[in-house]
Amino acid sequence: MKVLVVGSGGREHAxxxxxxNDPAATRVYVAPGSEAMTEVAERVSIEAMDLQGLADFAxxxxxxxxxxxxxxxxxxxxxxxxxxxxxxxxxxDREGAQLEAxxxxxxxxxxxxxxxxxxxxxFGESQAGEASRFARDLGFPVVVKADGLAAGKGVVICASxxxxxxxxxxxxxxxxxxxxxxxxxxxxxxxxxxxSFMAITDGRTALPLVTSQDHKTVLDGDRGPxxxxxxxxxxxxxxxxxxxxxxxxxxxEPTVAALRRAGIDYRGVLYAGIMVTSDGPKVLEYNxxxxxxxxxxxxxxxxxxxxxxxxxxxxxxLGHVRPQWEPGTSACIVMAAxxxxxxxxxxxxxxxxxxxxxxxxxxxxHGGTRCDNQGRWSTAGGRVLGVCAVGTTAAEATERAYxxxxxxxxxxxxxxxxxxxxxxxxxxxxxxxxx
Ligand code: AMP
Numbered sequence: 001m002k003v004l005v006v007g008s009g010g011r012e013h014a015x016x017x018x019x020x021n022d023p024a025a026t027r028v029y030v031a032p033g034s035e036a037m038t039e040v041a042e043r044v045s046i047e048a049m050d051l052q053g054l055a056d057f058a059x060x061x062x063x064x065x066x067x068x069x070x071x072x073x074x075x076x077x078x079x080x081x082x083x084x085x086x087x088x089x090x091x092x093d094r095e096g097a098q099l100e101a102x103x104x105x106x107x108x109x110x111x112x113x114x115x116x117x118x119x120x121x122x123f124g125e126s127q128a129g130e131a132s133r134f135a136r137d138l139g140f141p142v143v144v145k146a147d148g149l150a151a152g153k154g155v156v157i158c159a160s161x162x163x164x165x166x167x168x169x170x171x172x173x174x175x176x177x178x179x180x181x182x183x184x185x186x187x188x189x190x191x192x193x194x195x196s197f198m199a200i201t202d203g204r205t206a207l208p209l210v211t212s213q214d215h216k217t218v219l220d221g222d223r224g225p226x227x228x229x230x231x232x233x234x235x236x237x238x239x240x241x242x243x244x245x246x247x248x249x250x251x252x253e254p255t256v257a258a259l260r261r262a263g264i265d266y267r268g269v270l271y272a273g274i275m276v277t278s279d280g281p282k283v284l285e286y287n288x289x290x291x292x293x294x295x296x297x298x299x300x301x302x303x304x305x306x307x308x309x310x311x312x313x314x315x316x317x318l319g320h321v322r323p324q325w326e327p328g329t330s331a332c333i334v335m336a337a338x339x340x341x342x343x344x345x346x347x348x349x350x351x352x353x354x355x356x357x358x359x360x361x362x363x364x365x366h367g368g369t370r371c372d373n374q375g376r377w378s379t380a381g382g383r384v385l386g387v388c389a390v391g392t393t394a395a396e397a398t399e400r401a402y403x404x405x406x407x408x409x410x411x412x413x414x415x416x417x418x419x420x421x422x423x424x425x426x427x428x429x430x431x432x433x434x435x
Contacts, residue, residue: 001307002027003025004028004054004061004063006073008033009383010296010383011293011295013040013367014386016028016040017365018302024305028042031046031047032048035371036365036377054066054081055082055085063087065090066089067091068089071100071289074100074268075097075098077093077097078091079094092266092268096288099287099288100149101149103146113254114254115251115254115283118282118284122183124172132168135158135161136161138186146181147182148179148180148182153177155226168186190277192275193276194213194274194276195239196236196271196272198212200269201266202267202317205256206256207321212294213232213233215230215416217230218340218341225341227340227382228341230333230416233331234301234329236422238276247274251272251274267314268288269288270286271290272286293332300326300330302323302326304322331389331401331419332365333402333405333415333416334367334387335384336414337383346380346381347380349377350384350385350413351408356404356405356407363388366386367384368381368384378410384413393427394420395424398419401419
């Protein structure tokens with residue numbers, strides 16, 4: 001079967017790499033992809049938002065499976081276009097993609113279905129005053145969120161009434177987030193540990209993938225501004241077997257049922273951002289595609305085929321597949337360009353990638369690089385590389401990933417040194433307990 005991956009970042013590199021090693025995929029295409037992906041896939045120069053162009057290509061080339069990486073084409077209705085033309089595509093349709101594209105839609109769906117999530121209020125353009133009063137009623141800290149897609153930047157945690165008023169005014173009055181911030185959600189702040197819980201669904205059955213945890217802030221110790229993700233690892237030890245069962249029973253399965261009741265035919269990744277609170281697991285947000293960089297960490301552990309898994313979701317056969325996973329831990333360290341997550345500098349020459357990828361258990365996925373005609377890499381984006389490794393323990397996986405990252409250099413490169421710290425702390429605790 002010919003397969004197509006839509007997107008161009010580290011997540012899509014990991015998906016294409018996985019598909020390239022999948023005997024069920026005879027040819028792997030990526031649109032638009034990046035130079036780094038030419039090793040594992042054939043690049044097609046069609047942008048991820050050119051929905052018509054992608055559907056034309058898929059029809060012309062008889063693509064048997066298309067996997068969409070980023071949320072924007074899903075929210076714009078790529079799946080509707082493909083389905084209308086009888087093309088097999090993995091992901092929710094436009095209506096289903098609202099689960100990520102509208103926080104207000106998601107909150108309503110969750111509350112209506114009795115799925116645990118933070119208390120909230122929803123406010124439109126003329127309701128800044130009401131939003132401020134609601135924030136005061138909830139107490140501080142409080143969370144102010146742009147309703148729409150804001151590239152992970154539309155969430156402000158406000159410590160005081162002044163901060164909340166400023167965030168509300170910024171979104172509703174100044175329009176800093178454009179259309180995405182014309183409606184906002186004001187939400188109770190939840191205390192706890194976060195985990196990424198991704199499942200695949202065919203609209204009826206939900207099949208959990210291995211769990212993961214990402215690191216959102218730019219600096220060690222979870223300090224500094226938020227980013228698209230500075231690293232991830234799998235599994236997340238906070239999701240114990242008991243917690244796993246609770247998340248499936250109280251969050252994932254009821255969400256699949258609620259989507260179905262809403263008449264939404266959802267076939268794709270259901271990614272719940274979970275806060276494990278003292279009251280149990282609650283939904284922070286939903287995403288409708290694989291996380292980046294969680295996808296990289298998870299693909300490192302997927303032993304069985306992705307074609308079979310995604311195909312079963314599209315065909316409604318998920319109840320019959322059992323994905324196989326590497327038992328240990330995987331880690332992904334994101335190496336970022338100077339300035340990230342602010343304004344980044346591009347064009348810095350990168351050394352050492354080949355040496356890093358030759359190390360045992362290591363893969364390097366490219367998120368923002370360019371290659372010149374002599375094969376020299378340079379930076380071309382904020383999150384430049386995802387250096388990944390597997391190991392029997394979190395300690396081994398992170399040691400390998402950091403050893404590989406230490407071989408890679410460019411001017412201004414930075415990365416967190418504490419990826420998987422929670423898992424490492426638990427492992428040390430267990431060792432101490434055992435000795
Ligand atoms: P979201 O895009 O909604 O997942 O928000 C991004 C990040 O903001 C989350 O990963 C959390 O770290 C934080 N966050 C969002 N909502 C809340 C909340 N209600 N309570 C605490 N932290 C939150």
